[in-house]
Amino acid sequence: MTLLWFYGLLLGVCCYISTSETTSRSVEKFHYDYSRIQETEQAWKCWQEGYRPPPATSNKIHESGNGTAAEIERILSFNQSNTVLFLFSSNSNNLNLITAFTIERNRLVRLLLDNAGLERLELAFNGGENDCRLAELSVPRNRLRNLSASMDRLTTLRKLDLSYNLLEEFHLDRLMNTAGSLKQLLLSHNRLESFRSTVSINFTSLHKLDLSNNRLRTLDSTYWAMPQLETFHIDYNRHLVSIEGWKRTRFPLVKGFDPAGTNNWNQTWLKSVQ
Numbered sequence: 001m002t003l004l005w006f007y008g009l010l011l012g013v014c015c016y017i018s019t020s021e022t023t024s025r026s027v028e029k030f031h032y033d034y035s036r037i038q039e040t041e042q043a044w045k046c047w048q049e050g051y052r053p054p055p056a057t058s059n060k061i062h063e064s065g066n067g068t069a070a071e072i073e074r075i076l077s078f079n080q081s082n083t084v085l086f087l088f089s090s091n092s093n094n095l096n097l098i099t100a101f102t103i104e105r106n107r108l109v110r111l112l113l114d115n116a117g118l119e120r121l122e123l124a125f126n127g128g129e130n131d132c133r134l135a136e137l138s139v140p141r142n143r144l145r146n147l148s149a150s151m152d153r154l155t156t157l158r159k160l161d162l163s164y165n166l167l168e169e170f171h172l173d174r175l176m177n178t179a180g181s182l183k184q185l186l187l188s189h190n191r192l193e194s195f196r197s198t199v200s201i202n203f204t205s206l207h208k209l210d211l212s213n214n215r216l217r218t219l220d221s222t223y224w225a226m227p228q229l230e231t232f233h234i235d236y237n238r239h240l241v242s243i244e245g246w247k248r249t250r251f252p253l254v255k256g257f258d259p260a261g262t263n264n265w266n267q268t269w270l271k272s273v274q
Contacts, residue, residue, distance in 0.1 A: 027068065028096060030066065030090060030092045030094055032063075032067055032071075032072060032075060032089075034064070034089070035061070036060070036061045036078060036085065037083065037086075038060075038082050038083055069099075073099060076099060076101055076116065080103070080107070080108055081104075081105075084107055084133075085109060085110045087110065089115060090115040091115070094116070094117040097117030098117055099117045099118055099119070101116075101122070102122045102123070103123045103124065103148075105125065106134075107133060109134065110134075110136040111134060111137050111138070112136070112139075114138065114140050114141055115140070116142060117142065118142035118144055119143045119144070119145075120146075121144055123149075123150035123153055124150075133156060134154050135156055135181075136157070136158060136161075138160075138161035139165070140161050140162070140163045140164045141164040143165065144167060145166045145168070147174065152174055152175070154177075154178055155178050155181075156178065156181055158182060158183045158184070159182075159183060160184070160185050160186065162187055163186045163210070164189040166190065167191065168191045169192065169193065169194040169195070170187060170195045171196060172196065172224075173199060175203075179202055179203045179206075180205065181205060183205050185209050186210045187214070188210045188212045188213050189212075190214055191214065192215060195211060197223040198223070199223060200225060203224070203225060203226045204227065205228055206229055207228045208230065209229060209232050210233040211233065212237070213235075213236040213237075214236075214237050216239070216240050219234070219240060219244065220245055221246045221251075222244060228253065229254055230254065232254045233258075234263065235257070235260065235262040236263070237263055240263045240264065240265070241266045242265070247273065248273055257273075257274070
């Protein structure tokens with residue numbers, strides 16, 4: 001009888017611990033801070049630097065706190081049809097947060113999803129449609145491994161920030177349709193082993209390109225046309241020896257490469273382009 005009582009007590013303790021762990025996992029909270037601006041004047045034109053409508057024609061919502069994964073998903077499921085600015089950030093360790101986001105036909109001009117647990121980012125454009133004003137798409141500190149197949153529909157981008165993700169390759173050709181407006185392309189702290197283009201593309205406005213802290217071994221700039229490029233970060237690609245096709249006459253505004261020697265530069269080549 002004593003033995004049965006002991007086993008019963010042990011089973012009860014195990015069930016209690018298991019229930020407690022399940023409850024603890026189900027109520028895990030994640031920090032969030034977000035702002036959302038809704039446009040109320042439908043005729044408003046939003047192509048100004050800063051991408052903000054005047055206060056008289058907009059409603060601003062701001063919230064911060066701690067919420068469950070379901071609450072984070074609710075926040076990210078906002079109405080895109082009347083929102084022009086959505087900025088979400090978190091200072092949590094979001095390893096246990098898994099989210100996805102789909103960009104729809106919308107009025108969005110700025111979209112920031114910083115440390116939102118993103119594992120997938122999609123664009124829901126069909127056929128030849130492209131009803132999207134998006135000028136800034138920033139999704140740093142997430143877990144993206146691939147880009148949406150419809151990335152070329154974002155034809156008005158000025159800033160694309162995909163830093164601190166898990167990308168292993170990037171095809172510059174995907175940005176051909178936004179080459180005339182793109183000013184910043186930020187891809188640092190990924191796992192890039194390939195950054196390439198197969199056709200000549202004229203990025204007439206691009207002034208900042210950041211490929212630092214990746215795994216690039218080779219890089220070919222032959223097809224790059226970037227007359228306004230001023231800032232080019234390529235440091236901490238430790239096995240990179242040289243950049244094919246790079247000449248000072250082609251990129252006259254770029255000051256130079258990482259002086260700390262964080263790449264395995266061919267010194268003869270490096271001196272020729274400094």
